[in-house]
Amino acid sequence: MTDSQVPAAPTPAPATPPATGAIDVQGPDFAALLAARLCHDFISPASAIVSGLDLLEDPAAQDMREDAMSLIASSARKLADLLQFTRVAFGASASAENFDSRELEKLAQGVFDHVRPTMVWAIESQAMNKPSARAVLNIAQIAASALPAGGVATLKGVTAEGRFLITADSLGARARLRPEVLAGLKGEALTEGLGGPWVQAAYLHALVRAAGGQIAVEVAEDRVSLACWVPA
Structure with missing residues (x-):
């Protein structure tokens, strides 16, 4: 896949300083919210x-x-399907350092099999490191949740200049992200709204930043675009 096949990514915003009272992603409160999300x-x-x-x-x-x-x-x-997806997306499969993109596609498809939107996977067969694998799975699930009325989420990825760029475009009627998801993607604390959607977005932001990468999001009418890069 060449750069021309990947849509221009939203420009990553500077890292947002942690808000006063922000939940420490290494702390027990964050772990409790994440456990509650998975139980849900x-x-x-x-x-x-x-x-x-x-x-x-x-x-x-x-x-x-x-x-x-x-x-x-x-x-x-x-x-x-959810258990297999979660095992990789949230890091329980910690012993593996690299993942086959074809297996990641199956895990992502397992999520889309049980929701209204459909997925187009446009990532070529390749080995992906742990940060890339976790990021692409979480982005896929967030992209699905952005289409409550159905639509198509297209995931693309390309390696260039030592970076792996992931983009997800969710197209469909009433495409949107909850305010708490947008806050989590920016690394902001949860101030109102549901903890479950926020904690996944905050986890994605944390893992991308910890890997030395960046994440960005754009929301327009009937379209949500997510993008991130991590070291390849």
Whole structure:
């Protein structure tokens, strides 16, 4: 892939100084918010599996057995996809230093399989270091969340001058980012809004900055563009 195939990235803004009262990304409060976010992601499919099992055990609901089995199967797939995605996106797969972009595509697609928007993966087959892998997966999930009414999120990446540039363009009706996500992407503290969306954005900002890279975002009508670079 050449530079001409990658859209111009939003200009990264200077790093925002930590706001007064900002949560330390190394501290227990941040860890608690991150754990709560992951539990929120997992509880929905896990609860659906339990509901399906309850239907199977209910003598009065035997006519719904097929629906119950379908619910269990789809929810189990969603839970497995989220667990595999999270293991890499949030760093549990710490022993691996490099990741195959084709495997990362499968992990990202596992998230998009359970939401309205679709994904276009335009990153060539290559080995990606740990910061790049974590960044691209988190960007993919944030790009999906930017399209609540559906649309297309296109992810591109290119290595140039010792840097790996990642861009994600989310196009669709009512494309938007929550204010707390924008704050997290800038490295700002959560002052209002939901902690779950903020903590992922703050985590992405922290990991990119820790790797020596930069991140930027642009929001326009029916379009959200994310970009970052990290050392290749």
